Amino acid sequence: MSHIERVAIVGGNHGNELTGVHLVKRFQQYPNLINRSSFETLALLGNLKAIEEGKRYIDKDLNRCFANQGLQNPQLSSYEDTRAKAIQQILQPQNQPFVDVIVDLHSTTANMGLSLIFCDMHPFLLRLGAYLSSINPMVKVFINPQSREGGFLRSLCELGFVIEVGAVAQNILNAELFQQTEQLIYTILDYFEGCNQGNISQTKSALTFYQYIETIDYPRSNHQEIQAMIHPQLQFRDYEPLNPGDPMFLTFTGQDILYEGVSTVYPIFINEAAYYEKGIAMYLTQKQQEVV
Amino acid sequence: MSHIERVAIVGGNHGNELTGVHLVKRFQQYPNLINRSSFETLALLGNLKAIEEGKRYIDKDLNRCFANQGLQNPQLSSYEDTRAKAIQQILQPQNQPFVDVIVDLHSTTANMGLSLIFCDMHPFLLRLGAYLSSINPMVKVFINPQSREGGFLRSLCELGFVIEVGAVAQNILNAELFQQTEQLIYTILDYFEGCNQGNISQTKSALTFYQYIETIDYPRSNHQEIQAMIHPQLQFRDYEPLNPGDPMFLTFTGQDILYEGVSTVYPIFINEAAYYEKGIAMYLTQKQQEVV
Numbered sequence: 254m255s256h257i258e259r260v261a262i263v264g265g266n267h268g269n270e271l272t273g274v275h276l277v278k279r280f281q282q283y284p285n286l287i288n289r290s291s292f293e294t295l296a297l298l299g300n301l302k303a304i305e306e307g308k309r310y311i312d313k314d315l316n317r318c319f320a321n322q323g324l325q326n327p328q329l330s331s332y333e334d335t336r337a338k339a340i341q342q343i344l345q346p347q348n349q350p351f352v353d354v355i356v357d358l359h360s361t362t363a364n365m366g367l368s369l370i371f372c373d374m375h376p377f378l379l380r381l382g383a384y385l386s387s388i389n390p391m392v393k394v395f396i397n398p399q400s401r402e403g404g405f406l407r408s409l410c411e412l413g414f415v416i417e418v419g420a421v422a423q424n425i426l427n428a429e430l431f432q433q434t435e436q437l438i439y440t441i442l443d444y445f446e447g448c449n450q451g452n453i454s455q456t457k458s459a460l461t462f463y464q465y466i467e468t469i470d471y472p473r474s475n476h477q478e479i480q481a482m483i484h485p486q487l488q489f490r491d492y493e494p495l496n497p498g499d500p501m502f503l504t505f506t507g508q509d510i511l512y513e514g515v516s517t518v519y520p521i522f523i524n525e526a527a528y529y530e531k532g533i534a535m536y537l538t539q540k541q542q543e544v545v
Numbered sequence: 546m547s548h549i550e551r552v553a554i555v556g557g558n559h560g561n562e563l564t565g566v567h568l569v570k571r572f573q574q575y576p577n578l579i580n581r582s583s584f585e586t587l588a589l590l591g592n593l594k595a596i597e598e599g600k601r602y603i604d605k606d607l608n609r610c611f612a613n614q615g616l617q618n619p620q621l622s623s624y625e626d627t628r629a630k631a632i633q634q635i636l637q638p639q640n641q642p643f644v645d646v647i648v649d650l651h652s653t654t655a656n657m658g659l660s661l662i663f664c665d666m667h668p669f670l671l672r673l674g675a676y677l678s679s680i681n682p683m684v685k686v687f688i689n690p691q692s693r694e695g696g697f698l699r700s701l702c703e704l705g706f707v708i709e710v711g712a713v714a715q716n717i718l719n720a721e722l723f724q725q726t727e728q729l730i731y732t733i734l735d736y737f738e739g740c741n742q743g744n745i746s747q748t749k750s751a752l753t754f755y756q757y758i759e760t761i762d763y764p765r766s767n768h769q770e771i772q773a774m775i776h777p778q779l780q781f782r783d784y785e786p787l788n789p790g791d792p793m794f795l796t797f798t799g800q801d802i803l804y805e806g807v808s809t810v811y812p813i814f815i816n817e818a819a820y821y822e823k824g825i826a827m828y829l830t831q832k833q834q835e836v837v
Contacts, residue, residue, distance in 0.1 A: 275771075275797060278770075279797050307821075307822070308600075362714040362717055420714075421714075422654040422712075422713075422714035422715060422818055423714060423715055423716065423818065424715065424818040424819075424821065425654055425816050425817075425818045425821070426771075426774040426775075426816075427774070427780065427816075428774040428775060428776060428777045428780065428795045429777045429780070431774060431797075432795075432799070478570075479567075479718075482718040482719070482720040482723060483718070483720060484720060485720045485721045488719065488720065488721070503720045503724075505567060505571050505723075507724070524717050524718075524719075525717075526714055526715065526716040526717045527716075529599075529716065529717070530599070
């Protein structure tokens with residue numbers, strides 16, 4: 254990345270994830286907090302109507318509406334399709350690159366601390382991740398390779414990524430996580446400023462990251478009713494090792510269901526509320542290290 | 546109470562409180578779990594449509610629709626008004642007493658453990674509370690005097706009460722709380738069986754309970770936007786003493802807001818997600834003890 258000209262911070266891409274909503278409102282009220290001398294910063298609310306109603310979304314998940322095909326289809330007229338087109342006009346006017354970085358703020362009921370989610374192994378992002386996780390052990394890096402046609406907001410620019418904080422329930426604010434997320438954003442902006450000014454060390458450093466393997470659904474009946482819950486021994490244990498034979502689920506009748514894989518994995522997004530309807534009880538990841 | 550003939554267990558009075566929803570589904574599938582020899586037990590789902598959609602309610606809070614005036618008003622035709630009338634027909638056919646006890650299952654994002662909420666000081670309920678809290682320290686008793694015209698489901702019979710479990714996010718299941726709630730229900734049913742069979746000791750015992758004082762709202766702007774969050778030192782500290790001068794809120798700009806009362810209180814329902822819209826950051830209670 255030669256020079257960062259514009260950064261967008263988006264909160265409330267999901268309307269019931271209040272940390273990002275209130276951070277962006279704060280940045281809109283006090284732009285000095287996110288202004289840096291060498292680039293411009295925009296603070297933007299995502300799903301306005303869902304924020305007002307305290308819901309994840311109105312008709313469909315806004316964070317799946319940013320695929321090119323959808324954005325260019327005038328037939329799509331749900332609230333979220335319309336809002337996605339409006340956001341694109343702000344972040345990509347005339348379909349031209351405009352912002353260099355999108356920071357998309359999310360929260361989760363899973364115990365993910367301060368997670369950075371990257372959709373590819375872009376060297377600039379990996380170095381950012383190495384820097385942030387070296388100064389704060391709560392910062393984790395999850396690499397979730399995703400096609401640009403997945404419709405994610407972050408795919409509107411090359412350096413788009415998600416900050417996913419938790420555990421926090423939907424529709425509440427946790428003051429501690431709020432302040433930690435706020436500090437993380439300032440550190441990220443200062444890092445960009447340092448990059449622009451040539452003040453960031455180019456020394457290689459080790460990055461620990463978690464690479465997507467697969468998603469695991471809840472055990473379900475023929476009628477798609479869930480039959481089991483996240484096992485108490487796994488609840489809130491995101492980023493910790495799950496070994497073959499460890500308990501994963503507990504059925505409503507009290508039976509343990511064990512992890513039957515052949516190697517150790519690192520589950521994340523364990524018991525995320527919004528993923529019940531998506532058929533996801535957790536993501537399994539591989540823990541890796543790389544010098545970046 | 547001379548003899549208990551019928552007990553109703555209701556889950557999903559709020560559709561996004563999954564503990565009660567899945568407990569009732571389990572009881573409907575395995576009625577033997579809640580059958581006792583000396584009385585009949587009904588297991589009933591509350592807000593069917595909201596359960597399906599994973600929301601607290603569709604048009605309005607079902608648990609405010611059980612006032613006599615509303616139930617008898619044919620003009621009221623929202624989904625919840627209609628459902629309230631249908632539930633009344635099951636629990637109070639021909640407006641006659643039918644069930645002796647209603648156990649209304651709720652969950653909360655506040656750290657309320659296993660709370661019993663009584664709307665008056667009925668001696669039978671107080672003795673039940675004394676018994677349950679003596680065998681399980683997670684059980685707390687909250688007395689929240691409420692008029693029959695508040696529209697609460699539990700007001701459909703003399704011995705109606707709420708079990709409120711937490712902390713658990715909306716729209717997720719916490720296996721540990723699920724099992725603890727299930728066990729609590731069995732203990733309650735066994736207690737009723739013991740009462741009917743004359744096997745419950747009539748010895749007086751001490752009950753610690755928490756009596757409603759008032760509700761406290763978040764600090765808000767002129768536009769009703771919240772200006773502060775629950776203070777990290779108060780978060781998850783339900784039923785613990787809050788002394789004059791202790792921090793209560795933390796503003797978005799990082800300032801502490803202190804409790805300015807003159808005596809020690811015991812906050813509960815701290816940071817309940819559904820209460821942001823009701824203007825409630827917490828309830829303040831007084832801790833009391835009585836021999837019952």
